[in-house]
Amino acid sequence: MLISIPIPDLKNPPSLKFPERCANCGKPKDETLGLSFDMGVQKKSEQVFMKISVPMCKTCADKERSIAKVTLIPFVVGGFIVGAIVFLPALLIAPEGTTPQTLNLPFVLAGCAFLIVGIIFGTIIEAIVKIFSIPVYGKLVTKRPLTIFSFFSNTDDLIGVSAKFVKDKKVVELQFENEEIAKEFKTINNL
Numbered sequence: 001m002l003i004s005i006p007i008p009d010l011k012n013p014p015s016l017k018f019p020e021r022c023a024n025c026g027k028p029k030d031e032t033l034g035l036s037f038d039m040g041v042q043k044k045s046e047q048v049f050m051k052i053s054v055p056m057c058k059t060c061a062d063k064e065r066s067i068a069k070v071t072l073i074p075f076v077v078g079g080f081i082v083g084a085i086v087f088l089p090a091l092l093i094a095p096e097g098t099t100p101q102t103l104n105l106p107f108v109l110a111g112c113a114f115l116i117v118g119i120i121f122g123t124i125i126e127a128i129v130k131i132f133s134i135p136v137y138g139k140l141v142t143k144r145p146l147t148i149f150s151f152f153s154n155t156d157d158l159i160g161v162s163a164k165f166v167k168d169k170k171v172v173e174l175q176f177e178n179e180e181i182a183k184e185f186k187t188i189n190n191l
């Protein structure tokens with residue numbers, strides 16, 4: 001279920017309440033994890049953030065903390081291995097420089113090949129690993145931006161909760177994996 005939360009005043013984002021149990025599996029709450037969005041405005045010359053505290057049980061919180069296993073790690077390791085495989089052939093076939101300034105040319109070209117191929121294949125491998133991790137991490141895991149795009153992303157995610165800030169529309173969109181929690185959340189916050 002996708003829930004839109006209007007933020008009429010970006011300088012004063014609403015504080016949201018959650019049911020007092022794990023937002024992913026519904027078990028008793030052990031701790032809270034945070035989602036945070038930069039509202040893109042300033043108040044008293046300080047950047048305004050909307051912070052959302054999400055209740056989690058220990059198991060789900062631990063899963064969230066280990067999410068790098070299916071995001072960052074496959075990207076880096078996969079990318080590095082494939083990049084390394086093309087590095088050596090690229091180094092061998094790259095034209096050699098003839099002047100002292102261009103002597104390093106094969107290394108520069110092979111390095112570029114390493115980076116480009118590494119990023120492309122790292123991203124592909126990460127996407128595949130994510131699909132296979134759905135049974136463990138839930139289907140919202142595929143909603144998370146791929147590592148390479150995460151720096152430009154306006155989303156923030158936790159196990160079972162995917163959130164996106166759309167500044168033009170002045171809304172935060174929350175998506176829950178657990179429909180029951182989503183319904184309760186709507187009721188508590190009068191949405």
Ligand SMILES: [Zn+2]
Nearest residue numbers: 022025057060
């Ligand atoms: Zn849980």
